[in-house]
Amino acid sequence: MLLLRHPFSLLAICLLVLVGVLRSYSPPAPLGADVPNVVFSAVRAEAILRELLAENLPHVSGSPQNAMVRDRIVAQLESFGYQPEIQSRYHCNPMFGSCSPVENIIAVKPGEAGEGAVLLTAHYDSGWVAPGAADDGAGTAAILEIARMAAEFPSFENDIVFLITDSEENGLIGADAFAEHHPLFPGVKAVINLEARGVTGPSGLFETGEGNRRVIRMFADSVERPYGSSLVYEIYKRMPNDTDYTVYKRKGVMGVNFAFAQGVAVYHSAIDDLDHLDMGSLQHHGDNAWGMTKAFAERNLDSVVSGEDGGYIDVFGKWLVHYTVSITHGLALILGVWVMLAIGLAFRKVFRFRQLRWGLVAVPFLLLTIALGGYLLSWPLGHWPDLHPLEHPSPWVGRLALLLMVALAGYTTLKLFTGKVSACVWLVIAWALVFILAMRLTSFMPTASHIALLPLALFALGSIVDLFRKKSAAPLLVASVLGFAGASFISFYHFFMLDVVMNFDQSLFRAISLWMMALVVMPMLLAFVKDRELTWQPARWLLVAVLGACLVHLFIPGYSSERPRDMTLMYSEVEGEASGYIVLESIFKRHDRKYAEGHSFEMQELNSGQLGTVQRPVREVDSIGLPGIRIEELSAAMEGDGFSREFDISVPGDGQFLRLAIPKTAGLEKAWVNGELALDNSLESKHKRWVDTLQVMYPEDGKVKVELLSSSPDAFTMAAVTWHELPGILIAPFMGNWPDDARPYLYGPRAEKIQEYEFGAIQAVAVPP
Numbered sequence: 001m002l003l004l005r006h007p008f009s010l011l012a013i014c015l016l017v018l019v020g021v022l023r024s025y026s027p028p029a030p031l032g033a034d035v036p037n038v039v040f041s042a043v044r045a046e047a048i049l050r051e052l053l054a055e056n057l058p059h060v061s062g063s064p065q066n067a068m069v070r071d072r073i074v075a076q077l078e079s080f081g082y083q084p085e086i087q088s089r090y091h092c093n094p095m096f097g098s099c100s101p102v103e104n105i106i107a108v109k110p111g112e113a114g115e116g117a118v119l120l121t122a123h124y125d126s127g128w129v130a131p132g133a134a135d136d137g138a139g140t141a142a143i144l145e146i147a148r149m150a151a152e153f154p155s156f157e158n159d160i161v162f163l164i165t166d167s168e169e170n171g172l173i174g175a176d177a178f179a180e181h182h183p184l185f186p187g188v189k190a191v192i193n194l195e196a197r198g199v200t201g202p203s204g205l206f207e208t209g210e211g212n213r214r215v216i217r218m219f220a221d222s223v224e225r226p227y228g229s230s231l232v233y234e235i236y237k238r239m240p241n242d243t244d245y246t247v248y249k250r251k252g253v254m255g256v257n258f259a260f261a262q263g264v265a266v267y268h269s270a271i272d273d274l275d276h277l278d279m280g281s282l283q284h285h286g287d288n289a290w291g292m293t294k295a296f297a298e299r300n301l302d303s304v305v306s307g308e309d310g311g312y313i314d315v316f317g318k319w320l321v322h323y324t325v326s327i328t329h330g331l332a333l334i335l336g337v338w339v340m341l342a343i344g345l346a347f348r349k350v351f352r353f354r355q356l357r358w359g360l361v362a363v364p365f366l367l368l369t370i371a372l373g374g375y376l377l378s379w380p381l382g383h384w385p386d387l388h389p390l391e392h393p394s395p396w397v398g399r400l401a402l403l404l405m406v407a408l409a410g411y412t413t414l415k416l417f418t419g420k421v422s423a424c425v426w427l428v429i430a431w432a433l434v435f436i437l438a439m440r441l442t443s444f445m446p447t448a449s450h451i452a453l454l455p456l457a458l459f460a461l462g463s464i465v466d467l468f469r470k471k472s473a474a475p476l477l478v479a480s481v482l483g484f485a486g487a488s489f490i491s492f493y494h495f496f497m498l499d500v501v502m503n504f505d506q507s508l509f510r511a512i513s514l515w516m517m518a519l520v521v522m523p524m525l526l527a528f529v530k531d532r533e534l535t536w537q538p539a540r541w542l543l544v545a546v547l548g549a550c551l552v553h554l555f556i557p558g559y560s561s562e563r564p565r566d567m568t569l570m571y572s573e574v575e576g577e578a579s580g581y582i583v584l585e586s587i588f589k590r591h592d593r594k595y596a597e598g599h600s601f602e603m604q605e606l607n608s609g610q611l612g613t614v615q616r617p618v619r620e621v622d623s624i625g626l627p628g629i630r631i632e633e634l635s636a637a638m639e640g641d642g643f644s645r646e647f648d649i650s651v652p653g654d655g656q657f658l659r660l661a662i663p664k665t666a667g668l669e670k671a672w673v674n675g676e677l678a679l680d681n682s683l684e685s686k687h688k689r690w691v692d693t694l695q696v697m698y699p700e701d702g703k704v705k706v707e708l709l710s711s712s713p714d715a716f717t718m719a720a721v722t723w724h725e726l727p728g729i730l731i732a733p734f735m736g737n738w739p740d741d742a743r744p745y746l747y748g749p750r751a752e753k754i755q756e757y758e759f760g761a762i763q764a765v766a767v768p769p
């Protein structure tokens, strides 16, 4: 049958695959400043970044701090021999209803042919509270290091445009300004964008343009350490996340988008600084970007877009398996039929239909037990401990609990069904399921079909070897072992992939990612235990081990000073109300309860400033009477078949931020800020809005002219929020016992003023005859 001399050899294969997969999820070692000038060095890039972020302060676009960073980038480019240009304008991105000053930095290395340009881009602005060393200082520094290297090269075929954008964080405003207004943009035929959603981990290819078949092949050929999977791309497409590349992609420009995504607790937090940035991630960013830059720079850019997409997955960060989607259907059919035939031929004499019935009970039993185990473990591993929603700082014990649970489910299945289900029956059902999965994937998500195709292909390959071992007592042993290696690879790859998109409260999905491995290993185990007497003892030990791991996991803190929880002290008041509030803001709603109780914060419904409410822990204080905006209505009239309102807003002196919220009942179609189209609701976006918002940063001279075009003449209430400096004295009493594992996140400390303003109905005026 499928007799292995030792089932521990399966464990060894499993561990080898695990080590390989872990290599995928770790960045390369950073290269020192001693490597040749034409090799990317993270140490040199870090030195550049250290200079850019000398003060280690946030530098939101429009701020004086950001102007300093801008000047330093310009100086760097000049020192490499470029003549950088600054694209300067006050711009709005109508996809997000967001406006801010923009100072994009552009440098060009002209090509020989000059027929198309490669755009290498990252953004230099940061969020409100993060110094932005990873997001997107790493991308910026990588591009500067590449600009330095490129300057040492003779001209490439194509132009290379280095674009360090501004105001990405506020809604891709700099990228939109470049695409809408810069004369270089129409020549851009390929984009390389560098981003971060954490501070460590490998830099992976997570997005491309439509028709990426050729670009995927270029990626496979041009980078040392490819990391990425087309399933991640499918997931990203469905997530409400965007980067600068979104702007160019919507205009049909081909591109590759790289990001590192581990250490997500630090992302957009006050400690996204140089001390927390992984130099390996920076190295990987640079290697990827430089590899792709050279590839695009020497290629006819008119031929980079294919008629179809490719699927891909990296193997151990070493090779990239990639395929054209159009072949997946045929390939699945051929491989599936082959595998089923191989199994049928090898076992035609021992196959018993009677056992098939037990098999149809046993296989679902195993899969459901694993799912149930994952579901149950989500309490001790996820719901009970206090955890970040996305990533655990010390995940190994939790992972071990899940792996042991799968072993327990496997052993229980063996114990219950040995003698009733033969190895060959399980083999038939297991690989039939993989075959069915392959066929489903090729029709519904063809770029993810490698999930089933890869194990099928390895099994098929092994079956050829088995053909030459005809007399063996274990037909299809090589096929089974190779198929198992493929299945473990797929299982582990996705088990770790889920690490940075969900925490252990979603253990059900983590457990399901191990299905394939468990399913495929069983025939070999069934064959091994066939004539052995199994006892319940190992199951008991496994259960104790699972519970023990859960217990240990419960004692591991879910936050640390290196992977902090998000917690910000801010102040909020609503105009006309006598009291204001010190708010303990946690965007993920996971504030430190002990701290909150210690300072007598109590949960309360607050005005969210977006015509709704939000639950936050607060301390009520006397209103400090922040200055507010003044609105002067200029006109309200019917215009075509819509209704237009114009008004002027004066923003108080220190106002750096203004957000208007307009209810959906107003039927807003478009909005203009200072004559610029600021919001266009007809544009398709990944974001679903419950309320329309207009965000204006650093308004020029504190004056904003707004025009709204809506489909309804009805009256409505608009909410306006302005941000002001938070008086230190307000929060000083609350700084005692500030938890070491908590950091301000996203918007950071601020004093917020909320005002509401009524617009009357527009009277439809009868046109005089």
Ligand SMILES: [Zn+2]
Pocket (backbone or CB within 6 Å): 123, 135, 136, 168, 195, 196
């Ligand atoms: Zn970013």
